[in-house]
Amino acid sequence: MSNYFEIKDLKINFETSEGIKNVININELNLYKGETFGIVGESGSGKSVLAMSILRILPSPPAFIKSGKIMFKGKNLLELKEKEIQKIRGKEISMIFQDPMSTLNPVFTVGQQIMNVIRHNKHLNKEDAEKEALRMIKLVKLPDAKNTLYKYPNELSGGQRQRIIIAIALSCGAELLIADEPTRNLDVTIQAGILKLIDELRKELGITVLFIANNVNLVFIVSGRVAVLYKGKIIEVGTSQEIKREPIHPYTRRLLGITPVDREISNLIEPDFKKEISLDDFACSYFCKCEERMEICKKDFPILTKIGNTHWVNCHRVINREVNNESASISH
Amino acid sequence: MSQPALVIENLKKYFPVYSGFPSRVRDWIKAVDGVTLNIKKGETLGVVGESGCGKSTLVNTILRLEEPTSGEVILEGKDIFHLNKREISLLRKEIQIVFQDPFWSLNPRWLIKDIVGEPLYVHLNLSLGGLLSKVEKLLETVGIPKTALYKYPHEFSGGERQRIAIARALALEPNFVILDEPTSSIDVFSQSQVLELLEKLKKEFNLTYILISHDLSVVKSMADKIAIMYLGRVVEYGPAEEVFKNPTHPYTNALFKAIPDANTKDINSIIALEGDVPSAINIPSGCRFHTRCPVAREICHKEEPPLVKLNKEHEAVCFLLEKSKKGESLL
Amino acid sequence: MSKKINYYNILIKRRLKALKEYLYLLKQNKLTFSAFIIILFLIIIAIIAPIIVPFPSHIYGAVNPQDKLLSPSWTYLFGTDEMGRDLFSRVLYGTRISLLGSLIAVAMGLLIGVPLGLMAGFYGGFIDEFIMRIVDMFLSFPPLLLAMAIAAFLGASLQNAIIALIISWWPWYTRLIRGQVVSIKEREFVRAAHAIGTPSWQIMYKHILPNCISPVIVQASMDLGGIILTLAALSFLGIGAQAPIPEWGLIVNTSRTYFLKAWWYGIFPGMAIFITVLCFNLLGDGLREVLDPKTKKY
Numbered sequence: 023m024s025n026y027f028e029i030k031d032l033k034i035n036f037e038t039s040e041g042i043k044n045v046i047n048i049n050e051l052n053l054y055k056g057e058t059f060g061i062v063g064e065s066g067s068g069k070s071v072l073a074m075s076i077l078r079i080l081p082s083p084p085a086f087i088k089s090g091k092i093m094f095k096g097k098n099l100l101e102l103k104e105k106e107i108q109k110i111r112g113k114e115i116s117m118i119f120q121d122p123m124s125t126l127n128p129v130f131t132v133g134q135q136i137m138n139v140i141r142h143n144k145h146l147n148k149e150d151a152e153k154e155a156l157r158m159i160k161l162v163k164l165p166d167a168k169n170t171l172y173k174y175p176n177e178l179s180g181g182q183r184q185r186i187i188i189a190i191a192l193s194c195g196a197e198l199l200i201a202d203e204p205t206r207n208l209d210v211t212i213q214a215g216i217l218k219l220i221d222e223l224r225k226e227l228g229i230t231v232l233f234i235a236n237n238v239n240l241v242f243i244v245s246g247r248v249a250v251l252y253k254g255k256i257i258e259v260g261t262s263q264e265i266k267r268e269p270i271h272p273y274t275r276r277l278l279g280i281t282p283v284d285r286e287i288s289n290l291i292e293p294d295f296k297k298e299i300s301l302d303d304f305a306c307s308y309f310c311k312c313e314e315r316m317e318i319c320k321k322d323f324p325i326l327t328k329i330g331n332t333h334w335v336n337c338h339r340v341i342n343r344e345v346n347n348e349s350a351s352i353s354h
Numbered sequence: 355m356s357q358p359a360l361v362i363e364n365l366k367k368y369f370p371v372y373s374g375f376p377s378r379v380r381d382w383i384k385a386v387d388g389v390t391l392n393i394k395k396g397e398t399l400g401v402v403g404e405s406g407c408g409k410s411t412l413v414n415t416i417l418r419l420e421e422p423t424s425g426e427v428i429l430e431g432k433d434i435f436h437l438n439k440r441e442i443s444l445l446r447k448e449i450q451i452v453f454q455d456p457f458w459s460l461n462p463r464w465l466i467k468d469i470v471g472e473p474l475y476v477h478l479n480l481s482l483g484g485l486l487s488k489v490e491k492l493l494e495t496v497g498i499p500k501t502a503l504y505k506y507p508h509e510f511s512g513g514e515r516q517r518i519a520i521a522r523a524l525a526l527e528p529n530f531v532i533l534d535e536p537t538s539s540i541d542v543f544s545q546s547q548v549l550e551l552l553e554k555l556k557k558e559f560n561l562t563y564i565l566i567s568h569d570l571s572v573v574k575s576m577a578d579k580i581a582i583m584y585l586g587r588v589v590e591y592g593p594a595e596e597v598f599k600n601p602t603h604p605y606t607n608a609l610f611k612a613i614p615d616a617n618t619k620d621i622n623s624i625i626a627l628e629g630d631v632p633s634a635i636n637i638p639s640g641c642r643f644h645t646r647c648p649v650a651r652e653i654c655h656k657e658e659p660p661l662v663k664l665n666k667e668h669e670a671v672c673f674l675l676e677k678s679k680k681g682e683s684l685l
Numbered sequence: 686m687s688k689k690i691n692y693y694n695i696l697i698k699r700r701l702k703a704l705k706e707y708l709y710l711l712k713q714n715k716l717t718f719s720a721f722i723i724i725l726f727l728i729i730i731a732i733i734a735p736i737i738v739p740f741p742s743h744i745y746g747a748v749n750p751q752d753k754l755l756s757p758s759w760t761y762l763f764g765t766d767e768m769g770r771d772l773f774s775r776v777l778y779g780t781r782i783s784l785l786g787s788l789i790a791v792a793m794g795l796l797i798g799v800p801l802g803l804m805a806g807f808y809g810g811f812i813d814e815f816i817m818r819i820v821d822m823f824l825s826f827p828p829l830l831l832a833m834a835i836a837a838f839l840g841a842s843l844q845n846a847i848i849a850l851i852i853s854w855w856p857w858y859t860r861l862i863r864g865q866v867v868s869i870k871e872r873e874f875v876r877a878a879h880a881i882g883t884p885s886w887q888i889m890y891k892h893i894l895p896n897c898i899s900p901v902i903v904q905a906s907m908d909l910g911g912i913i914l915t916l917a918a919l920s921f922l923g924i925g926a927q928a929p930i931p932e933w934g935l936i937v938n939t940s941r942t943y944f945l946k947a948w949w950y951g952i953f954p955g956m957a958i959f960i961t962v963l964c965f966n967l968l969g970d971g972l973r974e975v976l977d978p979k980t981k982k983y
Contacts, residue, residue: 212630214624277542458872476887
């Protein structure tokens with residue numbers, strides 16, 4: 023339970039040519055002020071859908087938020103009218119994306135783009151806006167700030183553009199930054215710089231960062247607490263140390279490269295489980311790929327079980343272990 | 355067995371930049387600027403580098419999809435840039451490539467049987483039945499069921515598509531296969547499957563791999579030798595184990611420290627390099643890495659660093675290494 | 686041997702399945718589907734016209750002065766013209782002329798334009814420059830002036846009008862295809878084909894073309910309508926089909942003189958033009974939607 027930011031019972035469905043598909047099914051997710059919370063998920067896990075749903079920028083159709091609450095500072099973001107959520111976007115919650123080139127408008131200088139956002143939200147005159155823009159460019163540690171103001175996006179390198187994007191995102195005092203794969207398109211040596219920048223800004227400005235990526239090692243070093251997302255459900259959550267030290271869920275272990283890989287090539291032809299065994303809608307969604315599946319995994323979806331101070335896992339193996347311990351409640 | 359099967363000798367590929375009217379060549383993009391490598395048969399050479407280092411151009415040139423500006427590539431004794439038409443066709447059978455993007459490397463409008471059968475169709479004169487059997491066998495080798503023959507690429511997952519691409523690459527029974535980021539665009543389950551498959555095929559068909567990847571865990575698990583590229587040159591080369599244990603070139607060091615792995619503790623353990631990769635049109639004077647090198651000295655601005663042999667096969671291109679090898683103090 | 690039969694079996698089944706999918710998608714959009722049905726209907730009518738035409742002799746020649754300028758009746762469904770000819774029969778045959786004429790024009794335009802566009806985009810460099818400058822040149826001729834010039838040299842006729850239109854239309858396809866080719870040839874499956882050693886023409890026609898044909902199909906279907914309109918316009922101006930060919934535009938032209946006396950004269954061929962062109966436009970628009978979702982992920 024967090025008073026700052028909490029997602030509760032969120033269910034998001036997609037309309038596809040093959041019917042309605044459930045894309046997000048999260049019971050609970052909390053963010054505390056000033057932390058970096060990481061979400062690890064591969065493509066198809068729903069992490070971008072989750073990020074976009076917070077700011078209500080999901081294309082709807084085909085996406086539909088079926089139920090749930092996203093509480094931010096006491097207000098349910100999903101129930102706000104468009105005008106009200108407009109006030110939150112950019113000013114209280116900001117988002118940065120994977121590809122800086124498509125986020126920046128190639129026909130305006132970066133200075134103009136920062137100033138546009140500032141003037142729109144803060145109603146400053148031109149000179150003050152320019153001073154603010156300059157301050158933001160310095161904040162993201164771009165050298166030669168004065169000249170950078172007048173450069174066009176294509177005159178900057180990928181890393182520099184991403185810094186500009188961060189500057190724009192934080193220019194109006196946002197306190198929650200959602201970063202969806204911010205370093206995916208960047209070289210590794212540049213990536214390190216961006217990650218360090220985000221961490222420094224978090225400490226300097228006291229913001230909260232929701233960091234989403236599919237590189238598990240990246241997420242672990244950047245975040246204090248991490249949630250692992252698989253097919254729209256959180257299957258493990260805890261501090262980076264806890265999970266790294268003792269990853270419980272088979273998927274987490276596979277992501278961290280711990281699962282020994284010694285299957286025969288013949289097993290590569292995966293039989294279609296849905297036909298062979300009748301898979302209930304409530305079976306564990308990881309059943310088909312799990313090397314440690316048990317009978318019960320086929321019939322029952324496991325509930326989030328506490329196994330450490332802040333470490334929760336969604337797996338029947340753990341529930342069996344915990345059967346003798348205290349109640350497997352969900353409250354953090 | 356110890357004869358180098360693929361020799362790349364001072365290979366250069368420059369792309370012209372036109373400007374003015376009428377078009378004149380104003381500048382050159384020095385994508386590959388003097389690469390020398392030896393690869394032994396049955397080896398896996400890992401090539402590591404960031405964008406702009408020239409690895410894609412290197413690969414294109416080895417495949418003769420680009421003509422080199424200068425230098426030689428000798429494949430099993432034959433100089434690949436001086437072949438007649440028939441020999442070029444034979445070259446295609448010798449060396450093949452698996453691309454990074456499993457979605458776009460297969461023509462989305464073609465059936466799988468045509469995609470995998472294309473090399474056979476172009477080079478061999480098989481009957482329809484013969485072609486189909488061969489394609490079936492190839493798919494079997496990579497673990498794809500026969501029913502795939504009449505399906506389209508979009509009906510398969512990323513990992514499966516990558517395996518189909520591998521089947522296509524093996525159709526003509528090449529000795530060399532270039533793997534261009536084979537696992538970057540697929541999910542973690544498929545990654546291990548694909549890597550396993552590649553290892554198995556290597557042993558079974560005695561293949562020689564050139565593996566390009568920025569995922570160090572993949573390079574670590576597969577490569578025998580590794581070459582680090584920066585701005586068109588190889589800056590460090592050696593047995594994979596050795597280079598991972600003792601990265602000597604400052605760039606290699608920075609690169610390894612910038613990539614987080616399972617052992618990286620926190621954000622302070624990763625190193626960020628200052629500045630950006632210089633453009634390949636204006637390569638820095640002296641050592642091309644000096645603009646970003648944390649330990650650059652005077653001489654690095656002025657002269658090109660020598661190739662320093664560290665031990666048997668481990669070598670790097672750096673002044674500081676030369677000095678430390680000679681026992682001199684590091685300025 | 687059985688493999689061969691099996692192969693063709695499965696191939697046919699797959700093609701049928703794909704066809705069913707397309708029809709399903711087409712049905713989604715009611716408007717497009719109606720347009721499609723109407724066009725099918727028109728095609729069928731054009732084909733069976735010789736069988737159902739009530740007054741075959743009225744189509745071209747036979748003058749029937751006692752029945753001139755009669756208003757529509759059960760005998761003469763669309764009325765008669767100033768020579769006593771049944772307008773229904775003439776407009777019916779006009780369908781054949783318009784549909785066939787535009788089909789030929791578009792087909793020839795594609796036959797010239799598409800290969801040139803493929804070559805320009807694929808080879809680039811000098812070939813690209815050369816072909817595109819020629820395209821620019823041809824695009825600068827106003828179709829009307831071109832038709833008039835050809836009419837002046839070779840005489841005014843339906844055939845010459847079609848030739849003029851082919852010359853005016855092919856460059857659009859070249860331009861359309863070339864743009865697509867330039868972006869598609871960078872795709873990895875094209876590089877893969879190069880690496881396999883596939884000859885260039887095979888890469889162009891078997892790899893690149895299937896992937897860039899959709900916008901051309903859309904444009905061509907809309908052009909079928911546009912060409913009918915332009916042919917009618919040329920006939921209207923006197924430099925296209927000449928009497929006694931029952932081309933719609935020509936009939937409308939002739940009807941001008943009798944406009945006040947015989948309201949039915951120009952209306953029916955005019956409506957025919959309108960409906961046909963409208964349906965082709967709607968079909969083209971709808972096709973755009975149908976052909977693209979293949980790449981949609983949802």
